[in-house]
Amino acid sequence: MIELNEADRALVTGVRGPAAAFAMNLLxxxxxxxxxxxxxxxxxxxxxxxILHGQADLDFVEHIARLGGRVAVPTTLNVGSMxxxxxxxxxxxxxxxxxxxxxxxxxxxxxCVPTFTCAPYQTLFRPRRGADIAWxxxxxxxxxxxxxxxRTDRYGDFTDLAAALTGRVPYxxxxxxxxxxxxxxxxLPPEVAEWPGDALAVAVGALVGARAGSAVPVIAGLPVLGxxxxxxxGAVAASSGAVALFHVVGVTPEAPDLATALGGGEPxxxxxxxxxxxxxxxxxxxxxxxxxxxxxxALGTPHFSLAEFGRLMPLIxxxxxxxxxxxxxxxxxxxxxxxxxxxxxxxxxATGFTVVVDTCTYxxxxxxxxxxxxxxxxxxWAHYAPANxxxxxxxxxxxxxxxxxxxxxxxxxxx
Amino acid sequence: xxxxxxxxxxxxxxxxxxxxxxLSLWGGLDSATGRVIERSHAxxxxxxxxxVLAMPVGRGSSSSSSVLAEAIRLGTAPAAIVLSxxxxxxxxxxxxxxxxxGRACPVVVLSPADHARLALAASAxxxxxxxxxxxxxx
Numbered sequence: 001m002i003e004l005n006e007a008d009r010a011l012v013t014g015v016r017g018p019a020a021a022f023a024m025n026l027l028x029x030x031x032x033x034x035x036x037x038x039x040x041x042x043x044x045x046x047x048x049x050x051i052l053h054g055q056a057d058l059d060f061v062e063h064i065a066r067l068g069g070r071v072a073v074p075t076t077l078n079v080g081s082m083x084x085x086x087x088x089x090x091x092x093x094x095x096x097x098x099x100x101x102x103x104x105x106x107x108x109x110x111x112c113v114p115t116f117t118c119a120p121y122q123t124l125f126r127p128r129r130g131a132d133i134a135w136x137x138x139x140x141x142x143x144x145x146x147x148x149x150x151r152t153d154r155y156g157d158f159t160d161l162a163a164a165l166t167g168r169v170p171y172x173x174x175x176x177x178x179x180x181x182x183x184x185x186x187x188l189p190p191e192v193a194e195w196p197g198d199a200l201a202v203a204v205g206a207l208v209g210a211r212a213g214s215a216v217p218v219i220a221g222l223p224v225l226g227x228x229x230x231x232x233x234g235a236v237a238a239s240s241g242a243v244a245l246f247h248v249v250g251v252t253p254e255a256p257d258l259a260t261a262l263g264g265g266e267p268x269x270x271x272x273x274x275x276x277x278x279x280x281x282x283x284x285x286x287x288x289x290x291x292x293x294x295x296x297x298a299l300g301t302p303h304f305s306l307a308e309f310g311r312l313m314p315l316i317x318x319x320x321x322x323x324x325x326x327x328x329x330x331x332x333x334x335x336x337x338x339x340x341x342x343x344x345x346x347x348x349x350a351t352g353f354t355v356v357v358d359t360c361t362y363x364x365x366x367x368x369x370x371x372x373x374x375x376x377x378x379x380x381w382a383h384y385a386p387a388n389x390x391x392x393x394x395x396x397x398x399x400x401x402x403x404x405x406x407x408x409x410x411x412x413x414x415x
Numbered sequence: 416x417x418x419x420x421x422x423x424x425x426x427x428x429x430x431x432x433x434x435x436x437x438l439s440l441w442g443g444l445d446s447a448t449g450r451v452i453e454r455s456h457a458x459x460x461x462x463x464x465x466x467v468l469a470m471p472v473g474r475g476s477s478s479s480s481s482v483l484a485e486a487i488r489l490g491t492a493p494a495a496i497v498l499s500x501x502x503x504x505x506x507x508x509x510x511x512x513x514x515x516x517g518r519a520c521p522v523v524v525l526s527p528a529d530h531a532r533l534a535l536a537a538s539a540x541x542x543x544x545x546x547x548x549x550x551x552x553x
Contacts, residue, residue, distance in 0.1 A: 026514075029506055032423075034503050053441075054446055054482070054484075055485065059515050059516075060515065063514075157477055157479075157481040387442075
């Protein structure tokens with residue numbers, strides 16, 4: 001049995017309202033299934049259940065709203081099924097779109113902040129190191145744990161909102177320091193120093209995810225990468241595997257050195273990675289090869305940050321896509337507003353980009369009909385889109401994506 | 416035979432036994448039909464609707480909670496789920512559906528040895544109460 005303190009019992013018995021009681025009773029059973037001994041406070045929550053899988057998702061939040069539920073901690077929202085800023089972009093059935101929008105509005109009504117982004121760590125709600133938080137969305141979980149050093153287990157449908165309504169979570173999983181030490185060591189080859197950072201991050205993430213599964217990987221020999229590269233690494237590692245925490249020796253906060261990353265122990269397994277392994281991991285993210293006809297470019301999975309737009313800006317000077325190539329980039333509302341303020345939004349749209357806000361091109365029907373493959377600089381997009389959207393995909397760096405868009409064919413090497 | 420187990424979610428259910436390797440319901444189960452849709456899974460195409468689903472543990476995405484709740488709502492879910500280790504994601508899906516729709520899909524845990532013995536049966540009846548669960552085979 002999980003131990004309840006006085007505040008927990010007050011939640012269970014409805015002293016803080018029937019919605020909080022409903023949520024706490026779910027968390028008690030969840031905690032018992034996890035084998036947790038007690039509950040802890042959380043500083044904030046990020047709710048992934050705002051994307052519509054079925055009627056049950058709507059019924060759940062409607063039930064909570066009817067009971068008068070309000071979130072008890074600052075709570076951000078993940079991407080929804082609709083771009084509420086540009087609803088005209090939605091190309092699915094009107095009833096599906098309306099239900100998706102309703103689910104998003106309902107979360108706002110119970111007090112969640114309408115961030116609608118999968119990169120909440122790049123908003124004003126970035127958690128602090130060491131804070132216990134309850135986050136959904138696999139890439140956000142990986143980033144918060146690994147790059148920031150905040151502590152979240154893998155929350156998701158129903159549990160993320162239940163945590164937000166109570167401010168409590170079972171003390172289990174990655175909240176427990178002993179569960180955060182590295183288990184599988186990946187030694188990278190010296191050749192990685194010559195790789196461009198963005199492609200290297202995705203290659204390493206794809207390989208580590210596939211090999212580590214849900215274990216905690218430790219990556220040694222990676223050159224210092226920027227925050228957006230670590231974000232790309234975590235996103236693909238959480239897609240090709242179930243990585244929720246990774247350590248990069250000398251880079252991430254809980255891995256100042258190898259011994260600390262491993263908690264003073266030995267790794268369960270050591271993987272010697274060759275340059276060929278990394279090439280193969282990248283190649284596996286593409287379903288078409290060099291020269292394939294291109295129909296679209298999809299950027300911004302996870303949501304593009306202002307810094308990533310800053311890298312895009314010089315590349316679009318004098319750039320025009322070949323005819324028939326559609327350009328998409330996903331971002332959050334906060335970044336979208338900052339783009340408009342800087343005058344960048346108009347320039348990006350003038351180039352032909354559709355800027356998608358509040359949602360993402362691989363989770364909902366926003367991309368128009370096109371023929372040809374889709375090129376992306378996102379390992380996560382490349383991993384999911386072939387099954388989700390039924391498209392062919394080619395992975396390439398940001399620069400290769402734009403070069404390919406200009407020629408209308410997958411072009412990774414300059415002629 | 417009668418096996419004693421641990422209750423994760425209360426309720427009663429009976430049906431033909433469906434013995435599966437771990438399956439992620441998200442991306443693996445079509446809640447509209449109750450069929451396994453993961454192409455690489457050995458049970459691809461099998462309907463789990465109304466079965467007593469015996470698998471060691473669930474696998475994968477936390478969105479599996481939502482898929483299970485939706486299947487229970489639509490009446491395409493298993494009649495009961497028998498695991499050999501606790502799976503918090505399936506627990507949440509079954510609990511939410513029970514609260515919202517008043518439809519029980521009991522979730523119970525047997526020891527790995529009993530779970531292996533159960534897998535030889537053709538059908539089972541699951542009764543999961545507060546104090547413990549029983550799984551009975553003809």
